[in-house]
Amino acid sequence: MVYLPTLLFSLGEGAVVPLIPVIASHRGATLASAGLIASALVVGQLCGNIPAGWLVARLGERITMVIAGSVSLVGVVGSALAPSLVLFTVAVFVVGMSAAAFGLARHAFMTTRVPLAFRARALSLLGGSFRAGMFVGPFIAAALLAVFHDATATLWFYVVCLAVLIVLVLLGPDPEAQAAAADTPLTVSEDTGEAVSGSIPAIERSGVFRTMWRYRGVLGRLGLAAACLSAVRSARQVVLPLWGVSIGLDAPSIALVVGVSGAIDFALFYASGQVMDRFGRLWAALPAMVLMGSGFLVLSLTHDASTKVLWFGMIAAVLGVGNGLSSGILLTLGADVAPQGEPAAFLGSWRTLTDAGGAAAPLIFSGIAALSSLAVGAAAVGLIGVIGAVGFLRWIPRFAPRRAADMPHDAAG
Known part of the structure; x- marks a missing residue:
């Protein structure tokens, strides 16, 4: 009831997102306006986090998921x-908010x-x-395009995913109701395999903006380091294809390199949780940031090297490892x-910060590359990674546990 809806949502999104500019251009948009329309999805996510925190705090997660799925369904049909x-742009924006x-x-x-011992x-x-x-979705989109020869078919696939979600x-069992009937604690102490879908009991509703002010210390320190991580992740998706073009690779070769990097990323997703639960959050966050930050810095020095293609493949793999970790x-x-x-109001602010970092990075890279060069833009992204690594090194031991056993009852306090 958590992982399967997530998979359904991301399958539909992964099939649609790469084709939003294509659909827009088929409907008469220029290349510039098609890119702007595609960015409406990210803008919608940025604008939706804080209202979503308010909604979850008052209605609970289950109802919010149903509302989000329903509104997204309307947006995709639109x-x-x-x-x-x-x-079309408004509909894409609504899907992003949902x-x-x-x-x-x-x-x-x-x-x-989730109990702290295996939270990560x-x-x-x-x-x-x-x-x-997001990894499988584009392949589904390619199959749908081969069958229907119409990019709109991916939107209807997304509709099916949302309807099933x-x-x-709605119909999955609610463990919160089961716990109340049995007069048992709501927190599950082990993974029983039961479907879960209940809502958080609201103990004290502080409000979104009051919560932001109360926790401004952790948001302004650890939150900014997290935004740097999100920025470096997002920049990777823009830098690698443009770098491949700039060194003379054809589209299939670039797709192969980026695909291998994505496969490495996907293969390592569980390793990060194992490291964080067993050794502490810092031991996953810091190596990931060091790998990605140093990877971009090294990449910026290889543009005119005789072995630039080899360096491009190696750095793409390193970035995949860092992103996976x-x-x-x-x-x-x-x-x-x-x-x-x-937690909902706080998490709305937290996710707004991280999403803002992800949204800003491609703009920063593109702006610097336009004013100077791709190499300088890549170096700037690497510098963001270094700043994020220093931030994690400084603030994770204060706000988050080195090990699960060290976690205080209220880390934010």
Whole structure:
């Protein structure tokens, strides 16, 4: 009831996201405006996190997931039927907001339900479920295009995924109700395999903005380091294809290199959770940031080297390893430092910070590359990675556990 809806949501999203610019261009958008329309999804996610925190705190995760799935369903159908580019852009924005609400509901649910001893592994699996959908989704899109010869077919595939997701969440058993009937604690002490879908009991509703102010210390320190990690992750998806083009590789070769990097990333998602649960959060966050930051810095020095293609493949693999080792880190750190009684409002702020980092990085890289060169842009991304590594080294021991046993009852306090 957590992983399967996540997989369904990300499968549909993974099939649609790469084709949003294509669909927009087929409907008359220029290349520039098609890119702008595609960015409406990210803007929607940014704008949706804080309202989603308010919604989860008042209605609970299960109802929020149903609402998010239903609104996203309306948005995807609207995208398929939109008669104009303006309405298509609005529909994409709505899908982004719904994705933020769905993601925050899952995050808040896991924060309060999963025992600390295997929290990182559980959240790494959650991140892995998302990665699986985003990895497989484009292949499903390619198959649909081969059969129907129409990019809109991927939107209808997303509709099917969302419809199944809504039914699954609505009809799945509610362990919270079962616990209340049995007069047992709501927190499960071990993985029983039971389906889970209940809502967080609201103990003290502080409000979204009051929560942001109360926890401004952790958000302004550890939160900014987490935003740096999100920025480096996001930049990787832009830098590698452009770098391949700039050194003269053809499209199939670039796709192969990026695909291998993504496969390495996907293969390592559970390793991050194992490391964080067994040795502490720092031992996954710091190596991931060092690998990605140093990878971009080294890449910036290889553009004119005689072995630049070899360096490109090696650095892409290193970035894949670093990204794989960072799977679940942002989810886990957010869960660690969130107020355990009512995490939703805090997690809305936390996810807004990390999403902002991810949204800003491609813009920063593109701007620097336009003013200077790709090499300088890649070096700037590497510098962001170094800053994030220093931030994690400084702030994780204060706000998050070195080991699960060291975790205080309320880390954010």
